[in-house]
Amino acid sequence: MGAILEIKHVSKFFGGLAANSDVSFELAEGMIMGLIGPNGAGKTTLFNCITGYYPPSRGEVIFKGRKMNGLEPNKVCKLGMARTWQKVRPLAKMSVLDNVMVGALCRTNSLKVARDIALEQLKVVRLDRKADFLAGGLPIGERKKLEVARVLATRPQLLLLDEVMGGLNPAESEEIIQLILDIKKHGITQMVIEHDMKAIMRISDRIVVLNSGEKLAEGSPEEIVANQAVVEAYLGSEH
Amino acid sequence: MKTILNKLGNNRGFSPVAISLWIAALAGLALFPQFVDNPYALHVMILFFLSTIMGESWNILGGYTGQYSVGHAAYFGVGAYTTMMLMQYRQIPPWLGMWAGVAVVMVVALVIGSICFRLRGPYFVLASIAVAEIMRLCAVNLKDLTNGAEGILATEIPPFKIGATVVTDFLSKVPFYYIGLSFAVLTIVATMLVQHSKLGYYFQAIREDQDAAHALGISLSFHKNVALLLSAGFTSLAGSFYAIYVGFIDPPTVLALDISVQIVLICIIGGIGTIYGPVVGSLVLVPLSEALRSNLIAQGIFKLGLASEESGVGVFLKENLAHAHALIYGILVVVVILFMPDGVLGFARKLFTARNRGNA
Numbered sequence: 001m002g003a004i005l006e007i008k009h010v011s012k013f014f015g016g017l018a019a020n021s022d023v024s025f026e027l028a029e030g031m032i033m034g035l036i037g038p039n040g041a042g043k044t045t046l047f048n049c050i051t052g053y054y055p056p057s058r059g060e061v062i063f064k065g066r067k068m069n070g071l072e073p074n075k076v077c078k079l080g081m082a083r084t085w086q087k088v089r090p091l092a093k094m095s096v097l098d099n100v101m102v103g104a105l106c107r108t109n110s111l112k113v114a115r116d117i118a119l120e121q122l123k124v125v126r127l128d129r130k131a132d133f134l135a136g137g138l139p140i141g142e143r144k145k146l147e148v149a150r151v152l153a154t155r156p157q158l159l160l161l162d163e164v165m166g167g168l169n170p171a172e173s174e175e176i177i178q179l180i181l182d183i184k185k186h187g188i189t190q191m192v193i194e195h196d197m198k199a200i201m202r203i204s205d206r207i208v209v210l211n212s213g214e215k216l217a218e219g220s221p222e223e224i225v226a227n228q229a230v231v232e233a234y235l236g237s238e239h
Numbered sequence: 240m241k242t243i244l245n246k247l248g249n250n251r252g253f254s255p256v257a258i259s260l261w262i263a264a265l266a267g268l269a270l271f272p273q274f275v276d277n278p279y280a281l282h283v284m285i286l287f288f289l290s291t292i293m294g295e296s297w298n299i300l301g302g303y304t305g306q307y308s309v310g311h312a313a314y315f316g317v318g319a320y321t322t323m324m325l326m327q328y329r330q331i332p333p334w335l336g337m338w339a340g341v342a343v344v345m346v347v348a349l350v351i352g353s354i355c356f357r358l359r360g361p362y363f364v365l366a367s368i369a370v371a372e373i374m375r376l377c378a379v380n381l382k383d384l385t386n387g388a389e390g391i392l393a394t395e396i397p398p399f400k401i402g403a404t405v406v407t408d409f410l411s412k413v414p415f416y417y418i419g420l421s422f423a424v425l426t427i428v429a430t431m432l433v434q435h436s437k438l439g440y441y442f443q444a445i446r447e448d449q450d451a452a453h454a455l456g457i458s459l460s461f462h463k464n465v466a467l468l469l470s471a472g473f474t475s476l477a478g479s480f481y482a483i484y485v486g487f488i489d490p491p492t493v494l495a496l497d498i499s500v501q502i503v504l505i506c507i508i509g510g511i512g513t514i515y516g517p518v519v520g521s522l523v524l525v526p527l528s529e530a531l532r533s534n535l536i537a538q539g540i541f542k543l544g545l546a547s548e549e550s551g552v553g554v555f556l557k558e559n560l561a562h563a564h565a566l567i568y569g570i571l572v573v574v575v576i577l578f579m580p581d582g583v584l585g586f587a588r589k590l591f592t593a594r595n596r597g598n599a
């Protein structure tokens with residue numbers, strides 16, 4: 001299978017700080033790519049560069065063979081790439097259902113169709129009972145689920161999940177893991193940022209490790225666990 | 240028909256109660272001039288309609304889309320000026336001129352939008368104020384076009400005819416009453432249609448979180464500009480209506496910062512981003528401003544015996560309360576923001592639901 005996403009020599013500078021420097025890798029269609037690295041390694045920055053939140057300072061992002069540099073986030077979403085936010089961004093004064101409908105309206109002009117899609121996505125993340133609640137009032141675990149339901153409603157081919165398990169209890173995390181595996185079964189490619197090593201090893205087909213903005217290693221979960229540099233730079237800092 | 244009603248109602252459709260209320264209110268308002276011919280009562284009603292139109296117009300951009308423009312005087316004034324200039328200098332009747340006003344205002348709005356929408360939050364607010372001030376200065380200084388600070392006086396409004404029959408000669412307040420009522424209903428219905436459409440969902444998403452909305456496939460520039468065009472177009476109608484009703488405009492009365500602030504206050508006091516917020520805001524503000532104008536507050540204090548008319552305090556109140564508009568508005572806004580962050584309407588809803596819960 002071909003690469004759905006190619007990241008070529010991407011760098012991003014904030015003043016003098018290189019939050020990403022010369023990062024390159026490819027994502028094969030249908031796989032789950034884990035993106036790990038210590039705090040401040042540049043994972044979220046890379047997501048921002050890929051989805052057009054801001055353009056990379058150097059390098060290019062190629063999605064489905066198309067160069068994405070400078071494309072606005074809404075166009076990127078329309079092309080089939082959607083992301084969640086590490087710091088969740090619920091549309092607070094709208095209902096849970098309305099939040100997901102906003103996502104669904106990316107593919108339809110009909111409120112009725114959007115409502116059906118949204119209800120279906122809410123069922124998938126088991127949030128349908130809270131459909132009429134205000135999004136701003138949900139506890140963190142449910143806000144994370146809402147993020148996922150909302151991007152799924154945009155019918156993406158590539159899904160970028162930024163720490164959707166952060167702050168969740170083990171039961172909730174397990175639910176999300178099952179959800180991610182389910183999404184994979186539907187043929188949606190995913191890139192997942194996660195600090196929970198057990199989870200990331202379980203779900204990922206491949207893993208890229210970032211450290212201080214640079215790509216430190218790339219490989220299968222087994223290769224990454226056995227990689228001495230990774231153990232020192234990343235795992236070593238935690239254990 | 241049913242789908243139209245569904246669109247007009249809330250998410251669950253238009254309830255029979257809401258339909259009945261609407262019909263009753265419309266019938267009452269339509270018959271009002273048949274039973275009341277007191278010109279002052281009609282005048283206050285016309286001001287109420289005008290205020291509602293202005294509030295509903297701002298609400299589309301400020302309330303639903305979250306772009307707090309404090310420069311809507313620009314659209315109000317440009318609409319008013321276009322209509323008046325066409326009538327006085329080109330003999331184009333106002334019921335045609337006001338649509339030209341809408342067109343001119345929309346062009347102006349697109350220019351303003353392209354400048355201001357690059358900015359967010361307080362910077363957008365400041366830019367909107369600045370641009371409106373530029374429009375005011377243009378009106379003051381482009382004397383050949385606008386007659387500068389002297390303003391424009393409507394010498395005569397041509398009678399409105401269909402064929403050879405004169406429908407109205409605009410000599411009484413009644414035609415203005417019905418025009419105001421129609422425009423107020425028009426803006427309310429437009430707001431309902433917006434709220435229950437894809438556009439409304441996108442506007443509100445932008446209000447809640449621009450970046451999240453952007454990432455969900457919403458073009459920020461396109462939707463902000465659509466909201467602005469709708470909002471500015473309706474504000475322009477309000478301006479034209481005001482100009483023809485009062486018969487005189489000059490820069491301080493239609494292009495001043497006062498107007499911009501007034502428009503925002505209608506919504507803040509009633510409830511931002513709700514269909515009926517501006518109606519409620521107008522119900523509070525119009526009587527208040529009339530009471531201040533005719534010194535009703537001082538009279539009331541004397542009647543209640545809180546102070547005597549001859550005492551030093553009484554004389555002070557009598558002389559100053561009528562001119563204390565700004566102060567009293569200021570106090571009102573502070574009270575509303577502190578105690579009713581969702582406006583009077585939001586506050587009433589909360590009281591209502593709390594009471595219902597208490598009963599259950």
Ligand SMILES: Nc1ncnc2c1ncn2[C@@H]1O[C@H](COP(=O)(O)OP(=O)(O)OP(=O)(O)O)[C@@H](O)[C@H]1O
Nearest residue numbers: 014017019037038039040041042043044045046086
């Ligand atoms: N907008 C910005 N302006 C300046 N510096 C930034 C900006 N965004 C990120 N940074 C810096 O870039 C570096 C990478 O940040 P980033 O958020 O990408 O890390 P991360 O890998 O996602 O970390 P975490 O695991 O904590 O989420 C950090 O040093 C951060 O302080």
Ligand SMILES: [Mg+2]
Nearest residue numbers: 043044045086
């Ligand atoms: Mg991060």
